Amino acid sequence: MPYEHRSIEPKWQARWRAAGLHRTTYDAKRPKFYALDMFPYPSGSGLHVGHCEGYTATDIITRWKRMQGFNVLHPMGWDAFGLPAENAAIASKIHPRIWTYDNIATMRAQLQRMGIGYDWRREVATCHPEYYKHEQKMFLDFLEAGLAYRRESWVNWDPVENTVLANEQVIDGRGWRSGALVEKRLLAQWNLRITAYSDDLLAAIKTLDRWPERVRLMQENWIGRSEGARVLFPLVGRGEKLEIYTTRPDTLFGASFCALSPNHPLAAELAEKDARLREFIAECNRMGTSEAVLETAEKKGYDTGIAVEHPLIPGKTLPLFVANFILMEYGTGAIFGCPGHDQRDLDFARKYGLAVIPVVLPPGADPKTFQIGDTAYVEDGTIFNSQFLDGLDVASAKGKVIERLEQLGAGKSAVTFRLRDWGVSRQRYWGCPIPVIHCEGCGIVPVPEKDLPVTLPEDVSFDKPGNPLDHHPTWKHVACPACGKPARRETDTFDTFFESSWYFLRFCSPRAATAFERREVDYWMPVDQYIGGVEHAVLHLLYSRFFTRALTECGYLDLAEPFAGLFTQGMVCHATYQDQDGNWLFPEEVTRKGEESYVDAKGRPVTVGRLEKMSKSRKNVVGLEAVVGEYGADTARLYLLSDSPPERDLEWTDAGIDGVWRYVNRLWRLVTEPAAALPPAGTAIPNDLSAEAEKALRLAHRTIAHVTDDLDKFRFNRGVARIRELTNALEEVPGTGAGEAAVLRFGLEIATRLLGPMMPHLAEELWLQLGHKTLLVEEPWPKADPALVAEETVTVAVQVNGKLRGTVELPRDVDSGAAESAALALPAVTRFLEGRRPRKVIVVPNRIVNVVG
RNA sequence: GCCCGCUUGGCGGAAUUGGUAGACGCAUCGGACUUAAAAUCCGAACUCCCGAAAGGGAGGUGCCGGUUCGAGUCCGGCAGCGGGCACCA
Numbered sequence: 001m002p003y004e005h006r007s008i009e010p011k012w013q014a015r016w017r018a019a020g021l022h023r024t025t026y027d028a029k030r031p032k033f034y035a036l037d038m039f040p041y042p043s044g045s046g047l048h049v050g051h052c053e054g055y056t057a058t059d060i061i062t063r064w065k066r067m068q069g070f071n072v073l074h075p076m077g078w079d080a081f082g083l084p085a086e087n088a089a090i091a092s093k094i095h096p097r098i099w100t101y102d103n104i105a106t107m108r109a110q111l112q113r114m115g116i117g118y119d120w121r122r123e124v125a126t127c128h129p130e131y132y133k134h135e136q137k138m139f140l141d142f143l144e145a146g147l148a149y150r151r152e153s154w155v156n157w158d159p160v161e162n163t164v165l166a167n168e169q170v171i172d173g174r175g176w177r178s179g180a181l182v183e184k185r186l187l188a189q190w191n192l193r194i195t196a197y198s199d200d201l202l203a204a205i206k207t208l209d210r211w212p213e214r215v216r217l218m219q220e221n222w223i224g225r226s227e228g229a230r231v232l233f234p235l236v237g238r239g240e241k242l243e244i245y246t247t248r249p250d251t252l253f254g255a256s257f258c259a260l261s262p263n264h265p266l267a268a269e270l271a272e273k274d275a276r277l278r279e280f281i282a283e284c285n286r287m288g289t290s291e292a293v294l295e296t297a298e299k300k301g302y303d304t305g306i307a308v309e310h311p312l313i314p315g316k317t318l319p320l321f322v323a324n325f326i327l328m329e330y331g332t333g334a335i336f337g338c339p340g341h342d343q344r345d346l347d348f349a350r351k352y353g354l355a356v357i358p359v360v361l362p363p364g365a366d367p368k369t370f371q372i373g374d375t376a377y378v379e380d381g382t383i384f385n386s387q388f389l390d391g392l393d394v395a396s397a398k399g400k401v402i403e404r405l406e407q408l409g410a411g412k413s414a415v416t417f418r419l420r421d422w423g424v425s426r427q428r429y430w431g432c433p434i435p436v437i438h439c440e441g442c443g444i445v446p447v448p449e450k451d452l453p454v455t456l457p458e459d460v461s462f463d464k465p466g467n468p469l470d471h472h473p474t475w476k477h478v479a480c481p482a483c484g485k486p487a488r489r490e491t492d493t494f495d496t497f498f499e500s501s502w503y504f505l506r507f508c509s510p511r512a513a514t515a516f517e518r519r520e521v522d523y524w525m526p527v528d529q530y531i532g533g534v535e536h537a538v539l540h541l542l543y544s545r546f547f548t549r550a551l552t553e554c555g556y557l558d559l560a561e562p563f564a565g566l567f568t569q570g571m572v573c574h575a576t577y578q579d580q581d582g583n584w585l586f587p588e589e590v591t592r593k594g595e596e597s598y599v600d601a602k603g604r605p606v607t608v609g610r611l612e613k614m615s616k617s618r619k620n621v622v623g624l625e626a627v628v629g630e631y632g633a634d635t636a637r638l639y640l641l642s643d644s645p646p647e648r649d650l651e652w653t654d655a656g657i658d659g660v661w662r663y664v665n666r667l668w669r670l671v672t673e674p675a676a677a678l679p680p681a682g683t684a685i686p687n688d689l690s691a692e693a694e695k696a697l698r699l700a701h702r703t704i705a706h707v708t709d710d711l712d713k714f715r716f717n718r719g720v721a722r723i724r725e726l727t728n729a730l731e732e733v734p735g736t737g738a739g740e741a742a743v744l745r746f747g748l749e750i751a752t753r754l755l756g757p758m759m760p761h762l763a764e765e766l767w768l769q770l771g772h773k774t775l776l777v778e779e780p781w782p783k784a785d786p787a788l789v790a791e792e793t794v795t796v797a798v799q800v801n802g803k804l805r806g807t808v809e810l811p812r813d814v815d816s817g818a819a820e821s822a823a824l825a826l827p828a829v830t831r832f833l834e835g836r837r838p839r840k841v842i843v844v845p846n847r848i849v850n851v852v853g
Numbered sequence: 854g855c856c857c858g859c860u861u862g863g864c865g866g867a868a869u870u871g872g873u874a875g876a877c878g879c880a881u882c883g884g885a886c887u888u889a890a891a892a893u894c895c896g897a898a899c900u901c902c903c904g905a906a907a908g909g910g911a912g913g914u915g916c917c918g919g920u921u922c923g924a925g926u927c928c929g930g931c932a933g934c935g936g937g938c939a940c941c942a
Contacts, residue, residue, distance in 0.1 A: 002892095213857085213858095214857070214858070214936085214937085217856075217857060217937080218856095218857085218936095218937055218938085221855095221856065221857090221937070221938055222937090222938080224938085224941070226941075226942090228942080244942085245941095245942065246942060247941090247942065248942075259942095299940075323940095324940085325940040325942090326940085326942080327940075327941065327942090329941090330941045330942075331941075331942065334942095335942045336942085337942085338942095342942070343854085343940095344940055344942075345942080347940095416941080416942090417941095418938090418941055534936085534937095537937085538937085538938095642865095642877085642878075643865050643866070643877095643878070643879080644865060644866070645866080648865095648866095650865085651864090651865075653864095653865095653879080653880095655879060655880065656865085656878090656879060658879090659878065659879055659880095660878090662892090662893095663878090665892090666893095669893095706869095717865090717866070717867085717877085717878095718866095718867070718876090718877085720877075720878090721866090721867070721876065721877035721878075722876095722877080723877095724877055724878075725876075725877065728877090795873075796873090797872070797873040798873090799872085799873085799922085799923070801922075801923085802872095802921090802922060802923040802924095803923090804873055806873095807873065839922090840922065841922090842872095842922050842923080844872055844923095847869095847872055847873090848872045848873075848923080850872080850922050850923060851922090852922050852923095
């Protein structure tokens with residue numbers, strides 16, 4: 001009789017719910033374990049199997065930790081603000097709120113059907129005013145602490161949509177939806193001062209020892225600390241000095257020009273009296289900020305006609321350019337160019353006929369003949385042509401020149417970060433309103449706390465381009481809280497990363513009147529295990545780390561880092577299919593015909609594309625309902641974990657899920673078929689066991705030890721393999737004698753308990769079939785008997801000169817002499833030695849004997 | 854361009870961290886059961902060489918070299934694939 005998952009799985013889900021199993025409460029006496037999934041966006045297509053890998057991994061860890069006695073917090077919620085809801089509203093006239101809550105209902109049911117043990121009482125949706133009102137308060141506190149500020153910054157502006165676009169939304173310099181040429185525009189935007197913590201965010205990465213190395217590295221690169229100097233170049237004929245930033249102050253004697261960003265204040269000032277410069281700057285700004293544009297853009301400059309004095313060579317002046325490759329956002333927005341030792345400067349110098357003065361001599365080169373060709377020399381070497389720096393290496397020269405500049409008051413050492421402040425303004429409806437009011441008389445006035453939350457109006461239209469909040473007839477018109485005169489509400493909303501930067505704190509006390517209760521947060525935080533996709537390696541994780549610091553500074557909590565452990569799971573992939581016209585096809589629309597050929601429903605040939613991450617756009621998705629309906633949640637769960645290590649990508653195949661389904665049924669038969677012959681639960685294992693029974697007993701204990709270790713290290717695939725080894729062996733135990741039957745029962749119970757976290761429904765049913773009245777999920781995790789983990793005899797490999805010649809069975813931990821003589825007695829060995837004595841014999845206990853002849 | 858990671862049978866992957874390479878599974882092939890199919894069970898399977906066979910020998914973890922009694926694992930070089938960042942001064 002096959003395993004009836006259709007009735008069994010819902011039965012246990014109901015039992016767990018009735019037992020309140022996943023409800024968690026504060027309990028200072030018990031050790032806590034906070035496991036967190038990256039909460040999903042409630043998308044219109046719901047969940048497919050690809051979404052479930054990470055959730056399943058977290059569920060295994062939490063069920064395992066619970067069996068080990070931890071007070072486990074495992075919440076789930078919805079990252080519910082965002083653009084797709086507005087697009088759906090435009091496309092199908094559904095209000096974003098209704099669309100979002102419908103999707104939440106669908107996805108919640110899907111997660112419940114997978115048997116994931118969330119504490120649903122703690123569910124939060126970020127689009128609910130009870131959630132976002134707290135972040136409006138946080139924003140006001142940030143504002144007061146100087147951590148939030150309004151500033152004009154350069155953004156990608158879509159002139160048709162009338163909105164700011166994120167860099168990702170600019171494709172080949174055009175708006176992703178309108179196709180309009182994107183402009184760079186200076187716009188007043190709200191920013192969060194993440195750069196106030198640059199040093200700390202970087203330094204603390206060292207403490208995140210349970211994060212993947214890769215993610216830590218990506219964060220380091222993103223923060224991008226560089227050491228260098230700020231140097232002042234006096235402007236000839238003007239009282240002021242130009243401040244530049246450089247990481248190569250050692251090449252200062254090779255300077256042949258200075259250059260400003262087109263957005264540098266000095267450039268703007270000069271442009272007022274120079275029409276051609278104005279035109280040049282406008283041209284630079286028309287160019288998008290996207291990668292593709294920058295890559296193909298030629299280096300261009302405009303000579304301002306102004307000269308700057310070299311700070312270390314009296315009387316020497318350099319031309320000052322405005323150049324398109326200088327970024328205002330990095331350093332001081334101005335550089336000095338040393339063409340000999342920087343490729344961009346070299347390209348620029350060649351184009352404008354500027355001097356190329358080498359000042360770093362490669363090892364072994366002749367200073368009299370060394371010249372720079374088409375490639376700048378950027379490696380280490382000996383400084384020359386540089387007065388007091390001559391003869392030094394690059395590192396020493398940097399130190400020495402900075403020392404001299406400081407003496408002269410012409411510069412100082414400086415650290416610069418790549419990290420920029422976080423612009424959080426979005427011209428969108430479906431987001432959290434930014435709680436400020438613009439008053440002509442009073443300026444920017446924070447919304448008083450008593451007026452929070454500032455909620456979104458319901459009656460909005462999406463007919464016109466631009467921000468619906470801005471179009472709304474009444475919403476933005478308010479009285480100034482300070483002076484009472486008519487004023488205008490801020491119509492921008494927060495970037496949705498704002499909501500996801502603190503949701504893990506809200507989960508600790510999700511119904512609290514304040515953002516969260518200190519007692520709860522102090523108990524539960526930090527998150528012990530965070531699991532999600534690597535695509536959030538930088539932005540979300542960095543923003544959350546920043547929020548933790550900012551909230552600590554504002555007195556909300558006292559926490560160094562939000563996530564103690566991080567695991568990034570791989571993607572679930574599937575082959576892609578296209579018909580002859582290039583249309584994507586769903587897997588179920590495609591039939592295999594012959595070895596390598598596939599056809600669509602009408603029998604026309606189908607092109608099989610490469611494996612790609614499951615995505616709606618390529619239709620290579622496998623629906624959750626279809627899989628769970630046919631095979632059950634447990635089979636899907638085991639499949640997601642049994643083949644590949646979870647950090648790696650996984651291919652979903654029909655054959656693979658079939659294979660797991662066969663195993664599920666094999667297990668079912670293994671337990672239910674001999675059940676009658678098994679001794680009752682609790683039967684002790686006799687001492688006098690047959691050799692086979694003894695072997696099976698030891699294997700069971702060894703499996704406990706291995707699986708425990710594998711779960712601890714996220715090696716689910718290995719753990720599953722170990723359990724399969726055990727169940728394979730149990731199939732061979734005859735179960736006839738009393739000892740064998742007792743061992744068989746013991747082995748089956750161990751397999752069931754070890755599978756509990758992975759296939760909770762099946763394991764629960766097997767536990768019942770084995771005659772237990774308790775809920776398996778409430779049983780403790782089994783412990784291996786150390787005396788039984790080790791085998792009594794070991795197979796020792798025997799090598800001659802490093803080549804395997806045979807094996808010998810030896811008692812465990814036998815002394816080296818005995819192992820050596822057993823090895824030397826092996827016919828294969830005597831044959832090789834031909835009567836000679838070996839030169840050397842290396843014995844590795846319980847492992848290997850190598851005879852060197 | 855810079856930084857990082859990976860490369861093991863037809864496929865996904867194991868290998869106690871320097872000690873019997875290919876655990877566990879998928880797919881394949883052969884057989885049993887069956888009127889038949891499904892399901893299930895049993896078995897084979899890295900390559901080459903010697904041998905009728907039983908067996909034996911040699912090679913093999915992307916490529917070349919090194920260290921070591923012993924290398925998938927460590928070191929140097931190369932290639933391929935993947936990821937992150939990128940006019941960042």
